[in-house]
Amino acid sequence: MKVKVEDLHEGCIIAENIMGLTNHPIMTKNTPVTALHIELLQAFQIDYVAVHSKKEDGSLFGAEALDEASIKEEREVRLLSSSPRSEFERQYQEAATFYKKEFSNWQSGSKVDIVKLKQALIPLLTGSRIEEHSYYLHELCEANDYIAHHSIAVGVLCHLLGRKMGYDEGLCTQLALAGVLADVGMAKMPISILQKSTGLEREEAIEIRKHSIFSYQYIMDTPFLKKEMKKAIYQHHERLDGSGYPIGEKGSAISLFSQIIAIADMYHAMTSERLYKKQQSPFKTLEIIMEDSFGKFDLVVVKALQDLIGNLTPGTKVQLSDGQKAEVIYTPPADVTRPVVKTAEMGEILDLSRQRKLFIDRIL
Structure with missing residues (x-):
């Protein structure tokens, strides 16, 4: 039946797709109506909508309120959506602190202990509502310990992007490890470059470009990382158009896994505070990547980042x-x-x- 938008109640169920002035439905069939939906319909100047005769809770349309159980459930959902993120932040800080300590050991010549790194990373990958953490990873980054924070964050983002691309949990964990390990070669860089508070000079930039080679050398003999992930670490600064490094490979020679690490690396670097730059909005960053990445990344990978960071749900x-x-x-x-x-x-x-x-x- 058709009803005026002003007469809609929360819990009414939409019976037909509502198009508005868009190419996609602003509300889809069988959507339970909320207060936000009513405001949306009014904003798009929709006067009438088709609804089912029964509401979401089973009561007939026209009842004055949702039943007590539905109200309780709504409150619990709202409370859950505003719950503190302290547990994830604690685990993140512990992982970053561990990485910083290990990085110092690598600078002194120690080997990379992938098993310990995995143990530090796993708690971040197995928590509930993990995708929500992608929105504020950059806010946890500390400029003075950028490499440690960046590496942990890239690992988490690689795991989330892998999920978006439909990979199984085992492969997503391998991707996360590869993301964390992508910059271990930075341990071989001069301290003067790592601690520089301004942009790099040409010679310094050339030196930094060697880090992906060193990263590969650190992990090439480990049995704990798949061959494909080792290649992805080596290639994570290559680009499909040949503009990357270390050797400027092109097209199909560059693995999809390396592109996942690359786009996670780029996104976090652009959003995070550095010694020489301020934080940037994740949404502005995503727009820039979507506009500038044509020809550099497979569109599947760009779409995965778009799905992860974009598509905010009503009420956010x-x-x-x-x-x-x-x-x-x-x-x-x-x-x-x-x-x-x-x-x-x-x-x-x-x-x-x-x-x-x-x-x-x-x-x-």
Whole structure:
């Protein structure tokens, strides 16, 4: 039956796809209506919608409220969505501290203990709601210990990207290990370069480019890493168009696994604070990567990053680049970094796909 949007109740179930002014449905058939959905429909100036005669809780449409059990469940979901991330942060800091200590040992000539690194990493990969941590990994990075933080974060991101690409858990764990190990060769770099607080000179940049070779040398004989992952570590700075290093390989010669490490490495480096640069918004970074990566990365890998960082669910609290706090109402599939949001203070509906000067700065 068709009803006015102003007469909708939370819990009503949409009976037909609602298109609005988009090429994709702004709401799909069988979606239970929430308060945010009603605001979205009003924002798109939808007057009538088709709904089923029964609500989500089984009651007939027209009942004044959800039953007590549904309200309790809604409260629990809301409470869960705002739960502290302290356990993940604790495990992350422990892993970064461990990596820093090991890095110092590698600088002194010690071998890489992959088993211990894996033990430090596993807790970060097995926690609940792990994908949510991808939004603020860069906020945990400490510029003075960048290599340790970067390596741990890249490992986590590689694991998440592997999941998005449909790999099994064992392969995702191998990808995570490869991501963590990609920069172990930095231990052979001069301290003066590693601690430099400004951009690198040409000669220094040439020296840094050797690190992927050294990383491979550190791990080439280990039985704990698949052959494909060792190759990915060696190639993680190669690009499909031949613009990468260490040897400028092109096209199919570059493995998909190396591209996963590469895009995780690039994304975290661009979002994180360094001694010579400030943090950058994950969403602005994703836009830059999507615009500039054509011909450099397989589109499957870029899409995996887009699916991981974009596609914010309705109700997600964000801070915009002008400092305003807002709530996501709708994310268009064709422009996932620029959802429709409702500002917290004024209740204004903003379509970020049309207001290009504004962007999401961070998740709250």
